[in-house]
Amino acid sequence: MADHTPPPVDLGAANEVLSGLRPFPVAVTTVARGRRNGLISLSAGSAAIVPEAPRATISLTKYNLTHDMVLESGVFAMHLLAAAPEEALQSSLDILMTLGGSSGRDGDKIGRLRTRDGVTGSPILLDALMYVEARVVHSLDVDESTIFVGDVVAAEVFSGGSRLRIGEAWKRLPAEWIDRYERNHEPQLESARRNRGLRV
Template identity: 70%
Template sequence: MSYDPEIANRVLAGLRPFPVAVTTVDGGVANGLVSLSAGSASIIPEAPRATISLTKYNKTHDMVLNSGVFVMHMLSAEADQLDKSLEILMTLGGSSGRDGDKISMLRTGTGETGAPILLDAHSYVEARVIGTLDVEESSIFVGDVVASEILNDGQRLRIGEAWGKLPAEWIAQYDANHHPQLENARARRFGEKA
């Protein structure tokens, strides 16, 4: 037995293949991001729960922590919806709400909690947070589902397919944005000298 992070990462890779678009609203301001951390968090079928893990570096993290509400959207892989899915992914996952309003660039409605619903998504669950686990660089949020809808039925977009279709310039920009996020996470986990 040994500890090898490379092998650990191979074991852990791809466990959550579906990117989700998470939106929230806090003090009247709406925002959101893309996440690969979405999961189901209830064994009781009549009382579903959803979970997401958000990095503290991201604005959406602080907003969900404060407001206690989020909407988790699946994206569509259907040919007539794919461009919209990539637009959502690039808009919410490519820059921070700290640098400007992202939500007004997308077609939205308003959910039960006041958080924005992305009308071009495949589907969504809207949740109220019932528990938060602080894990140094991130928080894991678990929420009771209070509303749900299938907006555009069909196949859901997987991250492998999305990476193959995203423009190279956007991926380069994403990589550049990812760097400070990673450094921030290391500093929170290991201390400022990490």
């Protein structure tokens, strides 16, 4: 593959502008061929201005199993996590560590969480703060990831507490978990660079 070396850019400035734009980690779950899985994402957003026909967007890295499953099934649920009280925060950190710390390729993650089936069949995380469920209507292949846009087909607010911000979560996650996450992130980054035609 050709080497697409990027143009010289002030990476410090670029990353300052781009990082933290989406501060809320979400738990994305899906189901494909009867198998349930999910991951943590910082890429979720609203994708519509029409209040009576909401849409949600997520960007999933091709390296991740959840990516392949959403591509296949066209359904996902996207959950916001609670920041308080302490018990709810602990449940949020459990969800984050369970779904964001390893791949469903290495074993079932959803079975370790409290769930029920949603209208799309995606598992709904009962310890989340709130969720939307969506059916994919558009997707965009951006080499390293796919950006999915879905029509919201169900939504529920379980409790009215505040949303967990990723900055707060990093302060409370155990150091060993963060180390493992960073090690697991390396092959994901390499795969993304390869898919972009960048030097690995």
